[in-house]
Structure formats: structure tokens, C-alpha cells
């Protein structure tokens with residue numbers, strides 16, 4: 170389009186997008202705004218300590234207070250930071266929120282004439298049969314019916330779009346994580362994308378629940394038997410939208426609990442923070458390697 174408003178990002182094509190965003194090579198996203206600001210600061214620190222710091226310094230968007238600038242602040246929906254070749258942005262919770270962001274982000278990258286961009290989701294999830302704090306690198310994504318597709322109703326018709334990840338990227342992340350010094354497990358596995366946090370994730374602690382604990386455990390074991398290692402709420406949309414538009418992508422999530430042991434997320438704040446840093450460390454290692 171010759172004129173386009175990326176409404177939820179508060180960006181439009183009236184400005185020189187190739188000049189401002191044309192150097193983007195890595196996009197990292199995760200649900201929470203705070204986590205993506207924290208990641209942006211880690212990237213800033215990494216770039217400022219790299220041999221090419223001089224090159225990057227003018228490519229980091231700062232506000233009047235000399236802090237990282239939320240370039241989408243005016244829209245009041247997502248927080249987005251530009252740190253040299255890296256965009257760090259939060260996608261909110263669930264497929265619908267992620268879908269809106271991806272449409273506008275992919276258009277932004279197109280208008281800015283970016284090439285060979287890699288996208289990551291660094292998220293949280295519920296683990297299945299893994300110790301809390303384990304990191305899962307998704308090698309496939311399915312919905313609650315165990316179909317490896319993102320299903321969309323478009324123009325009155327059901328569309329099934331394959332939710333497939335780039336195998337070479339998954340292999341590389343697995344290899345990188347094996348080389349990292351760490352005191353937690355990292356596994357590769359299938360990720361189930363649910364459309365809510367409670368009933369479609371087989372929880373029994375929601376406001377509405379029509380099954381008991383035995384049915385819940387049987388269901389979760391069935392998921393484990395089908396290779397599923399974690400449950401979250403964005404994977405099928407992320408994998409399929411990136412694949413459809415030719416963008417390499419990967420999802421790395423920490424697990425906050427083992428769902429076979431319970432439903433409540435009640436880890437203390439510092440433990441939670443230490444878990445959430447784990448996927449960030451891996452993606453930062455990838456970016457460092459490819460800078």
C-alpha cells in the first residue's frame with residue numbers, strides 16, 4: 170500500500186521507514202511488556218560492550234530521559250523497543266493479540282525493506298512432565314485437538330495453515346543451549362497452543378470447570394504420550410504466520426510449573442524472574458553469534 174497506518178504500533182508509512190527500521194535483523198517477542206523491556210536492556214548492554222558499539226549507538230531509540238523509548242507508546246497497546254538490529258516487543262496474551270501484532274510487524278519489516286529477519290518468541294508456559302524452570306525449544310506446535318495447524322475462519326470458511334518451525338533454526342538453538350553453562354534442563358519438544366489459560370489447558374482451578382482431577386490427569390498424560398512438553402497460548406499462530414510470510418522463527422519458553430503436579434502458578438517473584446531470564450539468555454547467545 171502506498172499509504173498505510175500500522176494502527177496498533179502507532180507507526181505509519183508517512184515517515185522514512187527504511188531509514189528508521191531498515192537495519193532490523195532480529196525480532197524478539199514475549200507476552201509481558203516488562204519482560205520485553207528487560208530483554209531490550211540486556212540487548213543494549215550487549216551491543217554497547219561489543220566491538221561495533223560505535224556503529225550501534227545511533228541505532229538505539231532513546232526518549233527524552235535517555236531511556237529506551239517505547240516506539241509504540243502512543244497506540245497504548247504494545248511496547249516496542251528498537252535496539253540496533255534488534256526489535257523487542259510484547260505481544261500480549263493469546264493468539265488474537267499476537268496475530269494483530271504480527272500482521273503489523275510483518276508489514277513494518279516489508280516497508281522498511283528488511284531482509285533475512287529472524288523472529289523469536291521468548292515466553293512462559295506450563296510444563297508437562299518436566300521440572301519447573303525447564304526451557305522448551307518448540308520443534309512443532311499443535312492446537313488442543315493435536316492438529317499441527319493454525320485454524321482461522323476467513324470469509325466464512327475454515328482455513329488450516331501448517332504450524333511448522335524452521336528445523337535448522339531449532340537445531341542451532343539446541344546446539345547453542347548445549348554449549349551454554351546452565352543449571353537447568355533444556356529440552357526440545359512439541360508445544361500445545363491453547364485458546365485460554367483454564368479450561369482448554371485442562372485446569373480445574375478456573376471459574377468454570379466441568380471435569381474432575383482424574384479426567385484432567387488422564388488428559389494431560391495423553392498430551393505427554395503425544396510428545397507435548399509444554400502448553401502456552403500463541404505457538405500455532407506464531408509458527409504459521411511466520412512460515413506463510415517466509416520468516417524464519419522459533420519459540421523458546423521456560424516452564425513455570427509441571428502441570429502433572431498442579432494448576433496454580435505460585436512461584437515466588439525471584440524464582441519467576443530467574444526462570445524468565447533463561448529463554449532470553451539463549452536468544453541473546455544466538456544474536457551475539459550472528460551480529
Ligand code: R2B
Nearest residue numbers: 200262263293401402403
Ligand atoms: C503463556 O503465558 C501467558 C498466560 O499466562 C500466555 O501468553 C502464554 O502463552
Ligand code: URA
Nearest residue numbers: 293294295400401402
Ligand atoms: N502460560 C500458560 O499458558 N500456561 C501455563 O500453565 C503457564 C503459563
